[in-house]
Amino acid sequence: MKRIPLKKNDDNTAPEYFKVRDRVRRYTRDEHNVRLQILRIEKIENQVLDRRLHDVSKRMHLRNCKPELLIHGTQTRYVEQMIRDGFSYQRKGLFGQGFYFYTDSSKAARGCGRDTTKCLLLCDVQLGNTMAMKSADRSLNLSRIKSAGFDSVYGVRGTKESGGVFNDEYVVFRSEQIAPRYLVWFTSKL
Template sequence: MAYLINQLCNQDSGYWNFEESAPRLGKTRAQKLVTITAAEMDSIELEKWEPEFLAVSDRLRLPSFDLGSGLLRHFPLRQMQVQRVHKIKNEELEARFGHQAAALGAEGACETLLHGSPAAWKIAAEGFDVGRSESDNLFGRGVYLTPDPATANKYAFGKLQPCPQHSDTHCVRCVRLLVVADCLLGRPFLPSLAASTPLPWPCPPGFDSIVADPATNPAVARFLQSPEVVVFRNEQLMPRYVVEYTISVYSRDEFAKIVGQQMRQMQQIPWSHRPAGVFSSAW
């Protein structure tokens, strides 16, 4: 068990190279961009006691670390700490979104999803842009969103990129950005065959989005660890909030203690009752 803990803790020595200090929340690039885009959209910074702020914060709260649940994929991320929530008002995008909802009619089911991006303020002002997406993504060109906050966090500085100031993927000092958006799913396509190359773009005829959830669809479990939603038309998305947040991570000693405790607990569970997590057969 000690060997396993050491292997996990040493996956990337950069995980543990951080200063345990309060985040610097001075004037950020995001705040400057509010002024630049003020003519195109309005944003209201919510007070921390307001119900909407609390609802967004709750949406980004991560569950406690649990080996059996497969949360190891987000290691060493511990929590996402919301610093500011900006409510977006953009009449042009709202009208476009409303027209698309009306066009979809009964199939215009709306889900609130997350999209991590350093361009969050540009998205709030101009909307999402499918044309800027990459063709080599799993499902081709499209805007990718997720209900999972830890997955959205991986894109806060760009696609799996570190913070530009400290070159640290798990930086606890720099402020990160993500967009909370309403998404019109329309008629979703559920991938039935896992492919090693991107599916054709746009979405297969007759569908409006792709919904890929490894928990319910074994066909995508080889490629995804958390749910993803892909849409192919900008008007299906409406940015509602821009969130500024920082993260906290597990320290080496804390992580080793938690893993040790949970492994000892798991060893007391009969094989037939162990969860189908990454450690279900590692004893």
């Protein structure tokens, strides 16, 4: 596993630094009341997790799909294990016990705990065939979605009034569907 610091002053890494920084900054929403101040960005290369992602892609219900770059917020004490060994703790949420990802960095940041320095992981997530949900179903799990012909769950944005979610949420139930690509260290103001 390699961690490569991306720096805005380095001609070799600046383009990638700004791509990631802009992605994080662009996808903040006022209703989350979170202002992100990026401290540093690291690129993650992990051949073991890349191989797992590649292998699981062959077993998706939807063939030839590319992973989506989605955002996961976590507490700093879990980061090392997640980028080295992959995701292991599944959070119980509106769409069952799984690994939750977001398009909005400010929504993901809300899962970072109370640490002064916080972490966002931008991950390639192999969604495969996605089950769209407009209301919560906390009983969802891998066997239920697989038997229905799906590989992941998408909580449809703007469905809060019908028991769904305000912002996009994606849930996968297998850690093999996730490969961390970037680690963004930040502080936030509420």
